Amino acid sequence: MDQGEDEPTNETLGRIANQESDLRKATASILMQLSTGRIGLSGYLNRINRRESARCNCELGNQTVNHVLLECPLLQNKRDWMRNALSDRGVSLRRDELLARPEARTIVAEFMVRTCLLRQYQTVDPMALGVEECDEK
Ligand SMILES: [Zn+2]
Numbered sequence: 471m472d473q474g475e476d477e478p479t480n481e482t483l484g485r486i487a488n489q490e491s492d493l494r495k496a497t498a499s500i501l502m503q504l505s506t507g508r509i510g511l512s513g514y515l516n517r518i519n520r521r522e523s524a525r526c527n528c529e530l531g532n533q534t535v536n537h538v539l540l541e542c543p544l545l546q547n548k549r550d551w552m553r554n555a556l557s558d559r560g561v562s563l564r565r566d567e568l569l570a571r572p573e574a575r576t577i578v579a580e581f582m583v584r585t586c587l588l589r590q591y592q593t594v595d596p597m598a599l600g601v602e603e604c605d606e607k
Pocket residue numbers: 526527528529530531537541542543544
């Protein structure tokens with residue numbers, strides 16, 4: 471693409487560019503995992519014999535993409551944040567919108583990182599999304 475050699479190349483601009491590139495990669499990776507269902511959630515890990523149970527920690531269902539995005543009560547606070555962020559951009563909290571609307575991409579990806587559920591599987595550096603710590607499992 472257009473990586474102009476004649477643009478300002480001071481350290482700050484370079485760092486910002488790197489962060490944006492990491493953010494795009496992290497977001498794309500998470501969105502791909504969500505839409506294929508091949509993701510570090512028990513529902514999938516169980517299917518590929520990487521985890522004994524497909525159940526979510528809330529015990530209300532299997533830990534699937536839908537469950538995590540829309541249902542799991544353990545993630546309600548984080549989901550409220552996501553709902554607010556989405557509604558600012560005119561996106562509803564519905565699976566078809568979450569995974570299809572371009573405006574939703576970084577929000578959904580950040581939600582997934584904030585859930586800390588992908589830690590054992592993800593190739594994404596949470597720092598790329600500005601999420602520095604996982605406060606719960
Ligand atoms: Zn759950």
